[in-house]
Amino acid sequence: MATNQYLTISDGTTSVTIADGAGGATNYRLLRGTWAPQVAGLRRSQLGGAGQYDDVIEEMQLIVSGTTSEAALTNVQTLNVLMEQAELWYRGDPVSPVLLSYSPRGASTSGTASPLQAVILGRADGDSSAVTLPDVFEDVGQFKYVANVTVRFKRRGLWLHATDAASSSATTNGDLATIILAAAANAQCPTELSLSNIFSDTGATIMPPTICITDFASDIWIRDAEALATGSFAGTADSANYARGGSVLRYTPPDTDGRQTLGGTISITASARNIAVLINYRNNSTTTNFTVTPVMTCGTAPGYSVSGNPFYIEAAATAYPQWRVIDVMGLVSTPYTVSLLVQADAATGSLDIDTIVLVNVSNPASAIVQIGSYPTIDAGTLTLYHNALSGRNPTVAVAGIPMPYYSNPYLTSRAGRLYGVVLQTGSRTDNLNNWRAHDVGSDLYSNTWTATRTNGYLVPR
């Protein structure tokens, strides 16, 4: 249990120690009653990149002293330089971030050796400076201290503490991986994710992956599409191309009317209200275009149907499988079946669908991260860095090489377990036609998932 308060502002080299955790004297004493840590609320903005919690404004008054009057003034300047550096860092200058480190008196979770930390973003909006001198400033010449120096700044809302890391077993791409962390967290905490064995290879025959992750097992549902065969939809063997389950669902249009598959029974989280629908498909026709519309049945059987938005699949000069998010559906009650309504603009050609994946994106811990094209490299580890204490933005890298991405890679989680699936097509043997990424020979690629969650708190402890 922490005996005394610990409170510092530091960039790792220069420090302003307000409370040393041992009750000792410092040159920056907190004026009693002028500060209590702000508790962040949920971010109203829909913009990602920094988690669910809003930034907060901290304001405190310090008595800044020194062995001499000049030393006291130097100490005030040091504080101001750190505040300025924090703002320069947030604006993108190549300087180190400035962290506010804190452990409340009597806390047992945090302490002097492992305080809570939050990155400082600079002065509060609208302020001309983070440091304001008092009217009695001139007294420093007599007393060797400046009383009531006001420090007001903005910081990230979540207090971050120690990390909790765990790895999954090697999981074949396309299957659900499970990561068991030590315990659930108190808030939606930033989570770094690494995936081993992510290949690129020469010839670019492996497509960049789409990563789906959540912290609830029922939030991801994976189904072989051929299970929905009926009528013009037939299960067609394609094990040679590593179709999941050995077959794909093939639609051969008899006309240009819309045709619907069977409804596959869904077992997804009962509270799911926004569900992303992903499929991997291949248009085998160079002339026929298709639209695919997800349809879900909701309520109590027989229930009612809810149709999503049509997803347009164009005729392909070169047909190969690819994963796409075809829709995010909004629902009022839990869906219990999903089917696909497919329509062709000509009674010729065919469309193959191998797998349907549903992700409950109502869960703030759910994320779908699409990696962009990447350069030719050997097998490497793909990492989604949140950079909550070190960077302005999240980053994605493979073997240390920054990767483009198409969505929000700042992952957060709260539950004790994480679940994820890598959706990737192609192979290392110059064959883009494979439904699941595989190595030379017949082995599907397996990935080991490693999650490192930085535990966070809204109320310091």
Next chain:
Amino acid sequence: MISILVFSDSGKTQLLYDFSNQAQDVTFSTNEHGFAVLSFFVPLSFIESFKVYNRAGLPHVHISDRGTTCWEGRLEDVSIVNGGVRLAAFGYQRAMGDVPYTAMWSTSSYADWFVMDNRMSAESNPDQFSFDNNNRLYISPQEGSTQGVTAPARGGRWGFVTPHSGLRNISAITFSYEFSAPSNWRGALQSWGSVYYPVGGSVWGSPTTEWTVSGSGTLQTGGTTLSIAGTAVGLNYLLYYNAGTAIYGSATGTDYLKITNLRLKSTTSGSVFADEIVDNLIAYVNGINSDQISARATLVESPGVDLIEAVYLDLPPSEILNELIQVGDNEDPPRQWEWGVYEDRQLFFRPRGSAGRSWYVDASLVEVNRSLDELENSVYSVYSDESGRDLRGGVRSDAPSIARYGVTRRRGLSVNTTSSATATTYALARLDDRKDITPRSSVIFDRLYDSTGGLWPLWMCRSGDTITIRNLPPSISTALDKIRTFRVAETEYNANDNTLNVTPEAPIPSLQTVDARRNTWRIK
């Protein structure tokens, strides 16, 4: 959560910036032409700001939410301001305004024909003939003129050339003819693979004879449709005496070649539909700026209306598209059409609202106001007789409207027709549209539902969607019905506040109005 990503180009080759957690005052909008404007501020240092400012190429901005595209466009405006940069991106609809387009697709105008002389073709002698192009092409030898093919051969020619540097050549011609002349006289249609510009600056090359008719001493009539070789940029009708030099002794007008029901096309299609033009516009823009507009034209539908006059001179494709959507289609009643660009830089051309979704909202605030400005409860038509003199039709009024608003507001409607019945139809359509005041409304809501009550992100609402306000009281006013359900003209979403502003569309005109607009429209 929404991501704001800036890539080096529309192919997303390189991710330049992730501004998701830095961007402030983020708003993005849609209008009738797709993704419209994105605006936001990013606090950056001066050096970083200049890096953004000086970036070569045309960066691509992509906004997504949980794998779905919210908005995308091209980063056009970068302003270095106090404390950072203010960025503005525009949807790829703008690409249809980057380069001008010149082409003749179809014309039946006689005004664009000109009398050729020996500067263009050595055998042209206009002073030996009489010409007329008032609703026809007419050539007749003049009494006392010298005729014949003995050098210098003499012929009367009406000429036509496609627009200089135009993108399309003449592919087909349809016409009716009257030819009255004795034997040895010939009428012909010739095509030219190349002409000299400026017209009259030099002799053209050698023509190809596409059609001939020989004099028989009696009046010959007929009509034909001809395919012209794809390289034809010029045509002429020719009348000449196919024998040795002789003096023409008959009165002028005794013998003649007359062409009517004329139509030139630069396509072999029987009719010129807007979708064919749109396909060509897409290919043209893509051919110059391949990364701005997708070459795919699979979202282009056909209105099925034959465009008789379609000649475009140095017009941006966006302007041409704006004209084409006003023509409507061959449905009964005719539908409004729309064009625009949403995902994947793919241009759509389709009936207005055909891809729109229906949303339901609970308004937290409704403001309604009305103005007499647009009220017209009494109309009459203004049309013309065959000599062009203005005629005014009878006044048609709506008594209930006059009683409701306590005033007669009368307007004259100009209609390009010589038929009084047609003019009356248009006037009645106008009256139907304008006899009730359409209130202007402002609606504020903070949640978006579908028909089953499913909750959707606000940004999903787009121009062309339909919104129904669920929590208005039962109809107490016909005016209220006009704001209960409306089509969205524009949307503007603020990502920082998670708020949506929508602009209702102007009332949809009646079928007669659209029909009148189509029939009287001559695209030039």
